[in-house]
Amino acid sequence: MRAPETAAGARILSFGGYQPDNVVTNEDLATTIDTSDEWIRTRVGISSRRIAPATETVDDMAVQAGGKALAGSGLSPADIDLVIVATCSTEAPIPNSAASVAHRLGIVSPGAFDLNAACAGFCYGLGTASAAIRGGSARNVLVIGAEKMSAWVDWTDRSTCIIFADGAGAAVVAPADEPGIGPVVWGSAGDLAQRITIADRDSYLWQDGQAVFRWATTEIHPIAIEACERAGVAVEDLAAFIPHQANLRIIESIARKLGIPRERVADDIVHAGNTSSASIPLALARMAERGELESGSPVLLLGFGAGLCYAGQVVTVP
Amino acid sequence: MTEQEILAGLGEIVEEIAGVPAADVTPAKSFVDDLDIDSLAMVEIAVAAQDKFGVEIPDDQLKDLATVQDVVNFVTKNAEG
Numbered sequence: 001m002r003a004p005e006t007a008a009g010a011r012i013l014s015f016g017g018y019q020p021d022n023v024v025t026n027e028d029l030a031t032t033i034d035t036s037d038e039w040i041r042t043r044v045g046i047s048s049r050r051i052a053p054a055t056e057t058v059d060d061m062a063v064q065a066g067g068k069a070l071a072g073s074g075l076s077p078a079d080i081d082l083v084i085v086a087t088c089s090t091e092a093p094i095p096n097s098a099a100s101v102a103h104r105l106g107i108v109s110p111g112a113f114d115l116n117a118a119c120a121g122f123c124y125g126l127g128t129a130s131a132a133i134r135g136g137s138a139r140n141v142l143v144i145g146a147e148k149m150s151a152w153v154d155w156t157d158r159s160t161c162i163i164f165a166d167g168a169g170a171a172v173v174a175p176a177d178e179p180g181i182g183p184v185v186w187g188s189a190g191d192l193a194q195r196i197t198i199a200d201r202d203s204y205l206w207q208d209g210q211a212v213f214r215w216a217t218t219e220i221h222p223i224a225i226e227a228c229e230r231a232g233v234a235v236e237d238l239a240a241f242i243p244h245q246a247n248l249r250i251i252e253s254i255a256r257k258l259g260i261p262r263e264r265v266a267d268d269i270v271h272a273g274n275t276s277s278a279s280i281p282l283a284l285a286r287m288a289e290r291g292e293l294e295s296g297s298p299v300l301l302l303g304f305g306a307g308l309c310y311a312g313q314v315v316t317v318p
Numbered sequence: 319m320t321e322q323e324i325l326a327g328l329g330e331i332v333e334e335i336a337g338v339p340a341a342d343v344t345p346a347k348s349f350v351d352d353l354d355i356d357s358l359a360m361v362e363i364a365v366a367a368q369d370k371f372g373v374e375i376p377d378d379q380l381k382d383l384a385t386v387q388d389v390v391n392f393v394t395k396n397a398e399g
Binding site: 213 | 359365
């Protein structure tokens, strides 16, 4: 058997992000549930979030974000041979999102699969894309994190409906002469699996907030340190830290433990909400648009959430 | 560890996590009512206390610790040696 054509490394060419136009503020929520702007901002850090209308699907949002990433990549749809959609909130179990999204983007017969690692999904997807390129299974990969969490949330439950939101973020990944995506450090805590659940198709999202907070603020920062070590990048040399936008308190706690200055930490959650697997690429896309990411600089991505699953890697800004 | 040492250590932790000056962390103070520290910050404080004093404070016991003295007592009672 012949050995595959491998690549020395993989790198991100471009980002793309999309959230629905519909803005829901804390004040909007306070009209229907017992909460307040101040309570939400201090507990979670969110001021407003985007919620998709009933007619807008996970696939729709994935197409928007994927299209933008593709447009910014310099590649044509024909160049993409693998599409990965990280999601845990699709409307239907089959067909998967990836194949339909690929078709709608004019990408012709790529490998296509969905990946469910919840809030760690995008980092899992990026790790998988990088490995596929380096191992010779793919040439150019479109990785999308897309979620419609609002469809799974009980809008009378103030412990969840203030947090979750909708959107998609994407990245185009291509071969490179040297690594532009560091080794992924991924793992899980299945003993805590029941801490964040959607029990079945007729159930709402539920989480043991306190237990998840404790896990995220104790078990996750060592993963960041390991991801930096394995990439050969010092934590102090990171130009930015983009953790899953779960909750601003969690984000700030992890950043504090890593000694990363607050100004280098993504806080997209403030006006985006918690969009699960979309949160990291959405934050990246917006930071790139605003010119906050210096080309060629190393940034750390770190996803963690339901599963409980986590994954992180250092990537070079395109 | 003496109670004074625990109190001082707790004061450092609270200052770092919640930004409350260590000098304000006195025994009779209620975390929620006097120090404006919510349940999420209490979890972080409990975790930091575990690192510092070697005493685990699980979530279900944490909710009963209303004042600074309650935490000091808990740590004193459960500390080894």
